[in-house]
Amino acid sequence: IHSAAAAPALISSPAPASFRARYAPAHERDAAFADPQTLAVFGFGTAHTTCADPRWLQVPLDEHGPAQIEIWQGAAPVQTGVDGTVRWSHDGSVLFGAIEIEEPGSDIEAAAADAYATLSTFLTKCGFPHLLRMWNYLDAVTEGEGDAERYRRFCVGRVRGLQSLDEAALPAATCIGRFDGVRRLQVYWLSAREAGTPLENPRQVSAFRYPRQYGPQSPSFSRALLPPAATGLPLLQSGTAAIVGHVSQHTGSWQEQLEETLTNLQSLVDTARVQRPDLPAQLGAGSVLKVYVRDAVNLAAVAARMAQLPGSPPHVVLHAEVCRAELLVEIEGMHG
Ligand code: 3EB
Structure with a gap:
C-alpha cells in the first residue's frame, strides 16, 4: 500500500504554482521586486513615487485607508524589458505590458489611437498576442458634452488604434477616470500565447452592442474573460457597475448601486462556473476586488460596507471617476 510521503517542512513563503494577485502594505514593494517571479507591482495615489523597474506602475488614484500595493506573481521567474513606449514582463505563460503616453493637445482620442496602435504592433511580435485583460486610466473621463465626452472619444480612438476588432475575442477591461489633471493615458494589460474565452453578463447588454445614445463607438470589451488553462489565471471580471440591460440604475444612491454591482459580479461568477465549476461559487477569499468610488465623501462608507461582505474578499477602495x-x-x- 502506497503511503503518503512525510509532509515537507513548512517554508515561510512558498512560491505560487501559478499566477497570483494580492494586496500588500506599500512597504513591501522592494521585497516584491526582489522576488524573481514578480510580474508587476502597482501603487495607488497621487503622491510622487519613482521606480526604475519596468514592472512598476503608479496609478494616481487616492486610496482609502493605509497605502497598499497590488502584487502579481507569476508561475516562474520573469523576463522584463522596454520596447519603445511599451514596458513588459512575462513568466513564459503570461505577459504584463504597460504604455503611458501624454495626450497630444489634450486629445484623448489621438492618445488612445496611438496607445492601441502601439499595443497592436507589440502584440504581433511579442509571443503573447492574445489580449485577456485591459486597464485604461485617463484624466477627467466624463468631461465634455455629448459625443465630445472624453470617454466617448477614448472609445473612438481605441477602435481606431486596434489593428483588428473581433467582437468574439474582446478582452475584459476597465476604463476609469482620474482626478489628477494630468493629460496622460495609462494603459496596461495581460496577454497570453493562446486566446481566452470572453464571457457576457446575462443581466446586461454587451457593451459592444450598446445603443447609439451612449456614443458613436460602442465600448470594446467583454464583461469577463476565462483565461486559457495554461496561464493559471483566475476569472477576470471587467469593471462592473450598476447597469442592467444598458441602463444605469439607482441614480443618486451609492448604496443601491453597490448592491446592484455586487449582483452583477456574482452573475459573472455564475456564468463562468457553467464552464469552470471548480471556481469558488461566491465572491470571497478567492477574489481580489478593486472598488472605484466617484465621490470622496462616500469612500469611508463604501469601505465599511465592503468590509462586511461574506468571505471577506480582499479589496482596495480608490477615489476614481466612473465612465x-x-x-x-x-x-x-479577479476570482479563482
Ligand atoms: C460599463 O459597464 C461601465 O470602456 O473599457 C466598464 C469596463 C466600463 C470597461 C471600457 C467601460 C469599460 O459600461 C464602463
Whole structure:
C-alpha cells in the first residue's frame, strides 16, 4: 500500500504554482521586486513615487485607508524589458505590458489611437498576442458634452488604434477616470500565447452592442474573460457597475448601486462556473476586488460596507471617476 510521503517542512513563503494577485502594505514593494517571479507591482495615489523597474506602475488614484500595493506573481521567474513606449514582463505563460503616453493637445482620442496602435504592433511580435485583460486610466473621463465626452472619444480612438476588432475575442477591461489633471493615458494589460474565452453578463447588454445614445463607438470589451488553462489565471471580471440591460440604475444612491454591482459580479461568477465549476461559487477569499468610488465623501462608507461582505474578499477602495456621470461606484475583480 502506497503511503503518503512525510509532509515537507513548512517554508515561510512558498512560491505560487501559478499566477497570483494580492494586496500588500506599500512597504513591501522592494521585497516584491526582489522576488524573481514578480510580474508587476502597482501603487495607488497621487503622491510622487519613482521606480526604475519596468514592472512598476503608479496609478494616481487616492486610496482609502493605509497605502497598499497590488502584487502579481507569476508561475516562474520573469523576463522584463522596454520596447519603445511599451514596458513588459512575462513568466513564459503570461505577459504584463504597460504604455503611458501624454495626450497630444489634450486629445484623448489621438492618445488612445496611438496607445492601441502601439499595443497592436507589440502584440504581433511579442509571443503573447492574445489580449485577456485591459486597464485604461485617463484624466477627467466624463468631461465634455455629448459625443465630445472624453470617454466617448477614448472609445473612438481605441477602435481606431486596434489593428483588428473581433467582437468574439474582446478582452475584459476597465476604463476609469482620474482626478489628477494630468493629460496622460495609462494603459496596461495581460496577454497570453493562446486566446481566452470572453464571457457576457446575462443581466446586461454587451457593451459592444450598446445603443447609439451612449456614443458613436460602442465600448470594446467583454464583461469577463476565462483565461486559457495554461496561464493559471483566475476569472477576470471587467469593471462592473450598476447597469442592467444598458441602463444605469439607482441614480443618486451609492448604496443601491453597490448592491446592484455586487449582483452583477456574482452573475459573472455564475456564468463562468457553467464552464469552470471548480471556481469558488461566491465572491470571497478567492477574489481580489478593486472598488472605484466617484465621490470622496462616500469612500469611508463604501469601505465599511465592503468590509462586511461574506468571505471577506480582499479589496482596495480608490477615489476614481466612473465612465458615466450618474454611476457612483464600479468594481472589478479577479476570482479563482
Ligand atoms: C460599463 O459597464 C461601465 O470602456 O473599457 C466598464 C469596463 C466600463 C470597461 C471600457 C467601460 C469599460 O459600461 C464602463
